[in-house]
Amino acid sequence: MAELTWYEPETLEEALPLLEREGVYPHGGGTFLLMGGLKKVKGLIDLDRLPLRRFQATKSFVELGSSLTYAEVTENIEKTDPGHVLLKALSCAASTPLRNRITVGGTVSSFPAWSDLLGPLVALEAEVVTAGANGGIFPIDRYAKEPALRRKTLVTAVRFARRVWDSYYHREVRTRFDYPAFTVTVLSRRSEEMIEDVRIVVTGCSGKFARLMPLENLFRGKPAKPADGREISKRADVRFPAKKGLDADYLAHCFRVALHRGLAQVTGETPAGEGDV
Numbered sequence: 001m002a003e004l005t006w007y008e009p010e011t012l013e014e015a016l017p018l019l020e021r022e023g024v025y026p027h028g029g030g031t032f033l034l035m036g037g038l039k040k041v042k043g044l045i046d047l048d049r050l051p052l053r054r055f056q057a058t059k060s061f062v063e064l065g066s067s068l069t070y071a072e073v074t075e076n077i078e079k080t081d082p083g084h085v086l087l088k089a090l091s092c093a094a095s096t097p098l099r100n101r102i103t104v105g106g107t108v109s110s111f112p113a114w115s116d117l118l119g120p121l122v123a124l125e126a127e128v129v130t131a132g133a134n135g136g137i138f139p140i141d142r143y144a145k146e147p148a149l150r151r152k153t154l155v156t157a158v159r160f161a162r163r164v165w166d167s168y169y170h171r172e173v174r175t176r177f178d179y180p181a182f183t184v185t186v187l188s189r190r191s192e193e194m195i196e197d198v199r200i201v202v203t204g205c206s207g208k209f210a211r212l213m214p215l216e217n218l219f220r221g222k223p224a225k226p227a228d229g230r231e232i233s234k235r236a237d238v239r240f241p242a243k244k245g246l247d248a249d250y251l252a253h254c255f256r257v258a259l260h261r262g263l264a265q266v267t268g269e270t271p272a273g274e275g276d277v
């Protein structure tokens with residue numbers, strides 16, 4: 001294996017020109033880079049010295065610096081928003097040693113279909129803040145679907161509006177330490193007996209992820225009561241590729257079960273906030 005050069009910039013001004021070099025890539029937690037075997041990699045930019053490890057929660061928004069690990073996100077968000085969907089999702093992802101390494105920026109820049117971060121961020125309508133060739137602010141769903149935006153570009157933060165949601169998160173796994181075959185995120189808010197707002201996202205499906213807007217519209221602004229099962233199926237027509245030795249139809253069945261549990265929370269059939277992770 002060819003020798004790797006490590007770069008250790010201390011400011012963004014030092015880091016950004018390094019992205020222009022052929023074969024030189026940012027290093028977050030390194031967990032995805034290592035899985036890829038570092039075939040094309042000539043050099044790595046260690047992001048640890050950059051000021052990207054900041055967690056900020058104001059009254060109106062939450063900003064996650066891109067170098068925060070999953071463990072640091074959960075540790076911080078537990079203090080400001082216990083019950084937050086990111087706490088439910090990230091505290092179950094991978095294993096403890098991996099959660100101490102996997103970063104927000106590295107995940108957003110690779111977004112594997114098994115990611116536990118993608119579904120919650122899409123449901124939260126998060127924005128990705130970047131610097132470099134494609135510097136700017138992008139909606140998370142666009143960033144996940146357009147890999148071209150990631151070329152020679154550094155993710156510096158992810159941010160989303162700070163609002164109170166009842167949240168449900170399900171990861172479909174065979175064993176506790178397994179990549180999820182799919183995930184379901186449901187956020188909802190009720191006032192009196194009305195459903196004020198709802199967001200429903202599935203990941204790991206064909207097309208990698210989907211926000212189920214037609215299904216959301218069945219509930220949003222309506223009285224909190226169970227909806228017609230056939231109408232739910234029609235509006236949640238999600239397909240899955242066969243994976244992990246699991247048949248596509250079987251995964252679709254498991255998805256419907258998880259979705260039903262998430263929707264029960266929206267309509268108040270189970271106590272708010274109760275997921276099945």
Ligand SMILES: Cc1cc2nc3c(=O)[nH]c(=O)nc-3n(C[C@H](O)[C@H](O)[C@H](O)COP(=O)(O)OP(=O)(O)OC[C@H]3O[C@@H](n4cnc5c(N)ncnc54)[C@H](O)[C@@H]3O)c2cc1C
Binds near residue numbers: 066114
């Ligand atoms: C065995 C195993 C099990 C796992 N299980 C899960 C799981 O259950 N759930 C889950 O959510 N995740 C899981 N993961 C993690 C997931 O697969 C990715 O490896 C991880 O999200 C990548 O994050 P990272 O910080 O390690 O990225 P890195 O490996 O450091 O980087 C990934 C890519 O992003 C680029 N990059 C890194 N940081 C930045 C940045 N700030 N800006 C721009 N580009 C950047 C790199 O150059 C590289 O191309 C697992 C990983 C392993 C190895």
